[in-house]
Amino acid sequence: MKMLLKELVAIQTGVYAKTVPNGEATYLQASMFDAFGKLQGSIVPNVVIEGGLSRHLLSESDVLFVAKGANNFAVEYDSAMGQAIASSIFLILKPMKKSVQQVLPAYLAWYLNHPVTQAQLKHQARGSSIPSISKKTLEELEVPLPSLERQQQVLRIQQLRNREKQIMQLLEVLREQQIQSQLLLAVQQ
């Protein structure tokens, strides 16, 4: 089964907020995520929630998509990130009530991050200096919808694949260290 993204989620754009040294919520920006879509380092609350901003607080199962710039990726928001507001670089995908039984937010993020989807979206990006993917483009994206069980399986394998990549990177670094220090020892003796 395939569905258009707009039938599954409501898409909003992120907002601009002024940051302050001591805030209540975190102002999420694209640069805060690493290559695996994990938040980097410690997050500091840096916006004060006042006025209309409270409407823009992210909720569990929202999916963030970086719509502007060369590096488009999607991450699932989870409450471990603390109260947060997404900057205007993001499009926010909020799953509709009726689609809860059909799609997992993490699956959506995975599908958006898939190289084929990425290529398809990039192709439709507009803008000369900063390519950006419009809300409309995203809404018209077709998403294949297997059973929830199958979605789980896909995610599980993706997770294992990520872990595999991480381990391989670590091994590479350690291997380099090991060999270099052994060589140095060999010539110093």
Added chain:
Amino acid sequence: MEKKITQQEINNIVWKACDTFRGVIDPSQYKDYILTMLFLKYVSDVHKDKFSKYLEKYDGDKERAERAMRHERFVVPEHCTFDYLYEHRNETNIGELINIALNDLEEANREKLGGEDGSGIFRNIDFNSSNLGDAKDKKTRLKNLLTDFSDKKLDLRPSHLAGNDIIGDAYEFLIAHFASDAGKKAGEFYTPGEVSTLIAKLTKSAPGARICDPTCGSGSMLIKAGREVGSDNFSLYGQEANGSTWALAVMNMFLHGFDNATVRWGDTIRNPKLKEGDALMKFDTVVANPPFSLDKWGADEAAADPHNRFWRGVPPISKGDWAFISHMIETTYEGRGKVGVVVPHGVLFRGSSEGKIRQKAIEENLLEAVIGLPSNLFFGTGIPAAILIFNRGKGTNKNVLFIDASQRYEPGKNQNRLREQDINAIVDTYRRFNSGELEAGVVEDKFAYVATPEELQENEYNLNIPRYVDTFEEEDAIDVQAVQQEIDKLEDELAAVQQEMKSYLEELSL
């Protein structure tokens, strides 16, 4: 009770007033207009305040009040007040009126506002200059300026201010802001507040001290050094080569209430003005941030210097650093005077004539401390600077303290900043050394070191800080076994992950 004006408010108003001039003339020029106007406003407001007090005292007898005013700090003739000028803001010759007002104000207070040799502090400023635009533009601009300063909130009567230093600090706020705007073109560097504070604390003067800054700029370091005394019992002396900066320094002193400060205009090296009779005046404390490696500082005249300040040697023509240092050392009291000077790092290690002067100064046991500062502290230049402390009363202690503070700062957007704890760390270490507590050798790893004269000699009197304070970070030796274990562990995990993935994938391909 009416609300007192705060530092923030006053800063905002004066900064806003600058908009009147922005775009039309250079910040380096319009700063003089703004600062002069602020001074005029201050003098007028103080005058008004006093006058109303006297009127009250003498039951409204105007004549008596006026007579009493003649003995006040400033004599302000009626047509020199800000209010008078504000009333006449619509006149076509307002520029001229302001000029006349300034001129007469200077005339009426010749002793205070006039320079020693007939040059007044308003000499450099012309409100009727065609720099301000054509006749019509000029008129509107000046009117705007007067209107900006007539802001009800900008009431500078002492009774209205939350503290004494507010007006002086607003003045310095402007100077600092302008320094970051202009400054660098002229090769002049406004000393950032934290560096002035550090020098003031390091050279802390005792009550009764005579304090001098031979290249005082707008005078902020001098003021900080004065405040460090902790009482009102001190006297300030300064000299500045740049005419309009000198005028700022004079006004700055008045705005901070240091009416007795002596600030002279002239080139310190070629024409030292602070003299007693024919000899150079001597001071307890001499602080300065002289221009870094000044070219054409006056080497040609130095050999025949009537005060014989350069007997240790004449510095090279193109680098005046040691000329200023020599001047500073020569103008401190023998046996007790202290010198604190900001220098570029080259001063610590350059050879030839500078090397010889340095060697002599060290052999005389004058040098007390060398402190390396973080880079990017100054407006308009990124180079790291150092502070040298000379002490003519070192007595039997022949060691020299080295401090490497180059890593102790708070990074900023354009500039780095010394924090209070950084300043305190430096000052504490110095005080401990000064009181003889510190033995030769490492005091604090990667931060402070006490060198003996023998070590200095071994290093050929090169004071380059890394020679003494070792900041080399040794890379940890890699534990081959631990790495191997880590690799084994990861490889096991990798195998497990791959195995798991395989089974899931099999499940998928039904």
